[in-house]
Amino acid sequence: MLEHLELFFKSIFIDNMVFAVFLGMCSYLAVSKKVSTAVGLGAAVIFVLAVTVPLNWLLDQYLLKEGALVWLGPEYADYNLSFLSFIMFIATIATMVQLVEIVVEKFSPSLYNSLGIFLPLIAVNCAILGGSLFMQAREIPTLGLALNYGISSGIGWFLAILAIAAIREKIRYSNVPAPLRGLGITFIITGLMGIGFQSFGGMLTGDNEPPEGEQPTTAEQTKEKELIKKEIEEDDKAVSYNEVVKE
Amino acid sequence: MALLSKKDANLILDPLADNNPITIQVLGICSALAITAELKASLVMAVSVIFVMGVGNVVISLLRNVIPSKIRIIAQLIVVATLVIVVDQVLKAFAYELSKTLSVFVGLIITNCIIMGRFEAFALGNGVWRSFLDGIGNALGYGVILVIIGFFRELLGSGTLFGIPVLGDPIAKTGLYSIGYENNGFMIIPPAALIVVGIIIWVQRSRNRALIEEA
Numbered sequence: 197m198l199e200h201l202e203l204f205f206k207s208i209f210i211d212n213m214v215f216a217v218f219l220g221m222c223s224y225l226a227v228s229k230k231v232s233t234a235v236g237l238g239a240a241v242i243f244v245l246a247v248t249v250p251l252n253w254l255l256d257q258y259l260l261k262e263g264a265l266v267w268l269g270p271e272y273a274d275y276n277l278s279f280l281s282f283i284m285f286i287a288t289i290a291t292m293v294q295l296v297e298i299v300v301e302k303f304s305p306s307l308y309n310s311l312g313i314f315l316p317l318i319a320v321n322c323a324i325l326g327g328s329l330f331m332q333a334r335e336i337p338t339l340g341l342a343l344n345y346g347i348s349s350g351i352g353w354f355l356a357i358l359a360i361a362a363i364r365e366k367i368r369y370s371n372v373p374a375p376l377r378g379l380g381i382t383f384i385i386t387g388l389m390g391i392g393f394q395s396f397g398g399m400l401t402g403d404n405e406p407p408e409g410e411q412p413t414t415a416e417q418t419k420e421k422e423l424i425k426k427e428i429e430e431d432d433k434a435v436s437y438n439e440v441v442k443e
Numbered sequence: 444m445a446l447l448s449k450k451d452a453n454l455i456l457d458p459l460a461d462n463n464p465i466t467i468q469v470l471g472i473c474s475a476l477a478i479t480a481e482l483k484a485s486l487v488m489a490v491s492v493i494f495v496m497g498v499g500n501v502v503i504s505l506l507r508n509v510i511p512s513k514i515r516i517i518a519q520l521i522v523v524a525t526l527v528i529v530v531d532q533v534l535k536a537f538a539y540e541l542s543k544t545l546s547v548f549v550g551l552i553i554t555n556c557i558i559m560g561r562f563e564a565f566a567l568g569n570g571v572w573r574s575f576l577d578g579i580g581n582a583l584g585y586g587v588i589l590v591i592i593g594f595f596r597e598l599l600g601s602g603t604l605f606g607i608p609v610l611g612d613p614i615a616k617t618g619l620y621s622i623g624y625e626n627n628g629f630m631i632i633p634p635a636a637l638i639v640v641g642i643i644i645w646v647q648r649s650r651n652r653a654l655i656e657e658a
Contacts, residue, residue, distance in 0.1 A: 221472035283524040329547035375648035383641035390634025
């Protein structure tokens with residue numbers, strides 16, 4: 197239960213799809229002019245992530261991973277098809293999006309009317325593929341956690357697009373320098389919001405280290421860690437240097 | 444350029460400046476930002492995208508009369524995914540450390556909107572040679588921005604370029620550091636990339652007022 201809760205808050209606030217790893221930026225920038233459309237797209241993203249991440253988890257677990265084919269018989273134990281994951285994941289996503297569109301259209305026309313136009317857009321939204329790829333890279337252990345990861349990172353994305361849409365509706369009344377209007381100021385606001393979200397970073401890492409495999413994998417974060425390590429080394433060096441001087 | 448007619452040359456030159464995929468068309472932001480903390484990673488990403496775009500546009504252009512329009516998205520995704528798998532395997536074989544740094548962002552080239560956008564808008568309706576030029580041009584336009592962001596972020600954030608210190612040694616306090624300069628750790632964190640792009644857009648649009656958005 198605790199790990200579910202931890203993953204939930206982590207995916208929404210700390211590893212936020214938009215602010216920490218920049219996934220789904222294209223539609224984030226293109227569809228955030230009005231709050232109502234932003235809500236529609238955000239809901240569609242949550243929905244599709246909740247479907248595709250667990251599905252791709254199953255694919256990864258029983259088809260792609262090293263030794264995943266062992267259920268076919270012991271002679272398949274050495275197979276490692278993980279190089280196929282890109283093509284499998286994207287094919288699953290594209291098909292699922294189509295399928296979801298058909299099903300929703302059939303059974304809930306009102307939901308279709310509000311989500312429908314966004315669904316095709318979503319097949320090529322990097323947040324969706326990114327969700328599956330991060331799920332694989334972080335080696336999420338169970339199906340339940342994969343579902344949790346899909347939903348919570350979707351919610352994180354939803355929050356981000358909702359916030360920027362609200363800000364963009366207001367910023368129309370502000371006097372932004374002409375060359376920055378539109379895209380430019382949106383980038384800078386997103387950057388500032390991202391800095392705000394960075395402050396969630398310490399929230400869950402208070403006393404216990406994150407378990408193996410859940411370590412942040414983005415370039416930035418590794419870099420940050422290296423930087424910290426370097427600083428520590430520098431401090432050590434400075435200390436030893438001081439000692440040498442004293443001697 | 445004697446090799447190319449003027450029209451063809453524009454296919455390459457336009458996306459470099461006034462029709463840049465990132466700053467004007469707003470495509471392909473996702474991967475542009477996350478991997479630009481270092482110049483080297485940006486450069487590798489740019490080269491990968493140039494390869495995928497060039498080859499992908501040619502393939503789609505060759506297939507344009509065969510693909511039924513209803514399933515074209517899936518067909519395009521399969522072509523890109525195959526090319527990206529090639530890139531990923533090559534990176535893993537020859538630059539393993541770097542492929543670890545890029546992590547999932549190599550895979551995310553698949554959903555890079557520039558690629559799908561150019562397939563849809565250009566390769567499906569144009570000949571092979573022109574599609575190739577268009578692909579290369581747009582990927583170069585993308586690469587240029589990536590390299591600019593990477594240059595500033597690495598220079599200001601770590602004081603290095605390609606991992607080589609250029610501003611002096613921060614520990615021994617040589618070069619710029621001797622007069623009190625400090626590395627700006629702010630440039631390393633992810634949101635700084637967004638602000639750098641915002642500033643690039645600002646500069647570009649101040650120089651070319653025709654690009655300014657209404658409202």
